[in-house]
Amino acid sequence: MWIKLLRRKFGWTGLDVPVIGMGTWMIEGRSRDAERRAIDALRLGLDLGMNHIDTAEMYGNGRAEELVSIAVEDQREHVFLVSKVLPSNSSYQGTLKACERSLKRLKTDFIDLYLIHWPSSQHPIEETMRAMEKLVDEGMIRFIGVSNFDVEQLREAQHALKKYRIACNQVLYHLAYRGIEHDLLPYCAENGIAIVGYSPFGHGNFPSSHSGEGKVLAEIAKRHNRTMRQVALNFLIRDPNLFTIPKAGNPDHIRENSGAVGDWKLTDEDIAAIDRMFPLPRADKPLEMI
Numbered sequence: 001m002w003i004k005l006l007r008r009k010f011g012w013t014g015l016d017v018p019v020i021g022m023g024t025w026m027i028e029g030r031s032r033d034a035e036r037r038a039i040d041a042l043r044l045g046l047d048l049g050m051n052h053i054d055t056a057e058m059y060g061n062g063r064a065e066e067l068v069s070i071a072v073e074d075q076r077e078h079v080f081l082v083s084k085v086l087p088s089n090s091s092y093q094g095t096l097k098a099c100e101r102s103l104k105r106l107k108t109d110f111i112d113l114y115l116i117h118w119p120s121s122q123h124p125i126e127e128t129m130r131a132m133e134k135l136v137d138e139g140m141i142r143f144i145g146v147s148n149f150d151v152e153q154l155r156e157a158q159h160a161l162k163k164y165r166i167a168c169n170q171v172l173y174h175l176a177y178r179g180i181e182h183d184l185l186p187y188c189a190e191n192g193i194a195i196v197g198y199s200p201f202g203h204g205n206f207p208s209s210h211s212g213e214g215k216v217l218a219e220i221a222k223r224h225n226r227t228m229r230q231v232a233l234n235f236l237i238r239d240p241n242l243f244t245i246p247k248a249g250n251p252d253h254i255r256e257n258s259g260a261v262g263d264w265k266l267t268d269e270d271i272a273a274i275d276r277m278f279p280l281p282r283a284d285k286p287l288e289m290i
Contacts, residue, residue, distance in 0.1 A: 005049030006261040008240060010080075012192030013143060013167050017080050019237040020257055021052030022248030023198055024068060028060040029249070035067055041251045042071035046078065048258045054170070054196070054245045056084035056117060057102050065105035073107075081106065082113040082170075084147060085128075087120035094123070095131035099140055113168055114141040116157075118148035125153075129160035136164055143167035151187045158191075166193050173197025173244070175213075175232055175278040176205060182280065189241040196243045200236050201229060213277045220270045226259060233260035235274050 010017040022045045027038035042053065053072065055064045065083065072079045083106065085098040099114060114135060116128050132144040145168035146157050158166050169188055171180055173195075180195065188195050207214035209228065217228040224231070236244050237260075246257050266274075 005258065007049075008243075010243070011167055011188075011194035011241070012165060013194075015080070017052050017194075017243060018050050019243050020050055020233060020260060021054060021080075021196075021243060021245040022050050022254070023245035024053065024055040024064040024248060025059050025198075026064075027247065027249040028063045028067060034249070035063075037251070038067055038249050039071045041248045041254050042068065044251045045248055045254045045258075046072070046075055048254065050248075050254070050258065051075075051078050052080045052082070052243065052245065053248075054082045054198070055106075056086075056115075057089070057098055057105075058084070058086050058117060062101070062105050065102055069105060069107040076108055080112050081108065082115065082145075082168075083111050084115040084117040086117055088122060090116050090120045090128040090131075091123045092127040092131045095128055096134065099131075099135055103140065110139055111141045113143045113145050115145040115147045115168065115170060119146075119153050125157050126160045129157060130162075133161060133163055145169065147171070151183050154184075154187065154193070166191075168194045168196055170196040170198055170245075172199055173236060173242075174200050174202045175207075175235070175274070176202055177281075178278065179281050185239065185241065189239075193241075194243060195239075195241055196245060197236055198245055200233055200244045200246050206232070216273050216277045220266070220273065223270075224264050224266075226264070227256055229256060230260040231266070231270075231274075233257060234264075234266050235271065237261070238266065238271065 005018045007016040007018050028035055055068050083102045085095050089098040135141040144164055147170040149169050173180055209218045217231050221228050221231045
């Protein structure tokens with residue numbers, strides 16, 4: 001059964017998209033058991049309303065896309081499906097061919113949102129965006145997006161488009177990396193570009209309950225009868241233009257993630273306490289990506 005989760009407008013597109021979706025980087029693991037667990041997690045997420053699924057041709061050399069296709073079988077019409085082209089494949093013809101391969105692995109006729117994974121040093125953005133517009137024209141994708149682009153790169157990408165608009169910028173965003181809040185988040189909000197934060201728990205550096213930062217999160221979690229990770233996710237989607245896609249490799253994690261929203265929210269005091277423990281970095285620090 002498909003349950004409606006907290007949703008909001010996805011930038012200028014006007015689509016209602018869940019604020020918490022599912023990422024698929026490394027969900028394939030190293031065994032068949034890991035793959036089955038990932039499929040179960042994705043299916044559970046769909047049941048809980050997390051119908052924003054993010055993948056990429058790079059993830060598991062395409063295996064993640066294949067696992068997504070299994071998980072969304074018979075539910076494709078309910079899924080907001082996102083994939084990405086590698087910068088090394090982002091020439092005009094390369095983008096078209098990469099999208100065709102992703103469609104085949106995903107077993108679908110179209111991708112809702114197609115991103116260039118990060119800025120390419122090999123192929124001009126004009127080539128990539130010309131291919132993206134052709135993909136929209138041919139009904140192979142619905143919306144065009146980017147990932148790991150700073151403000152100037154976003155401007156260049158939008159300028160390269162002749163008929164359509166950038167719908168999304170997907171970027172690294174977690175408690176210890178909040179640099180997008182300086183310029184990128186305001187720019188995207190002003191231009192109707194949705195921000196999707198990936199790796200919301202960092203990479204092996206989420207605070208322990210014994211650290212100073214972790215104690216603050218634990219105290220807030222206790223007041224709301226939630227977990228520390230639920231508190232972190234709630235903080236990271238507090239802005240009306242923000243979405244997040246924690247990894248969907250384990251059903252237990254999916255259940256926990258789903259409890260990050262609902263009939264509760266952080267108070268102003270909670271947010272101030274998190275701000276003090278995880279302060280913004282310098283405004284001139286460059287955008288990071290993984």
